[in-house]
């Protein structure tokens with residue numbers, strides 16, 4: 001199954017329902033004294049799960065719902081590399097760029113992806129099959145270089161294995 005086949009088309013009204021639900025959930029759990037910002041990460045997670053990314057038009061609505069600044073919402077989104085601002089390809093390859101994977105040659109794999117497939121981190125292939133995303137430690141350091149292919153762990157990556165994942169994405 002492709003990564004985005006279950007994702008809904010972005011809908012601001014649905015996004016607002018999510019924001020209100022998570023705001024109420026945070027208040028019930030932490031109490032009102034904790035402030036509304038406690039709901040921010042759960043809202044962003046759910047929106048990305050639902051739509052495959054977080055549409056920028058949702059950000060002012062989130063800020064207004066939580067009574068926080070738009071800068072705070074944008075700052076949180078940009079701090080966490082996992083949040084996407086555009087709809088991804090049908091499959092997503094999250095490639096670990098942290099220390100252990102670097103020492104085991106992930107940069108060579110990034111070069112291979114660019115040279116052989118014309119794909120750089122943060123980009124989606126022209127056919128919409130695959131989005132390549134950097135992540136920083138997947139907790140699978142023993143099998144560096146490591147990745148997640150549609151949330152499926154992949155370890156001990158090499159160029160041949162990468163090529164087979166791309167072929168799988170293109171099916």
Ligand code: FES
Nearest residue numbers: 096098101138140
């Ligand atoms: S550094 Fe890549 S999985 Fe930990």
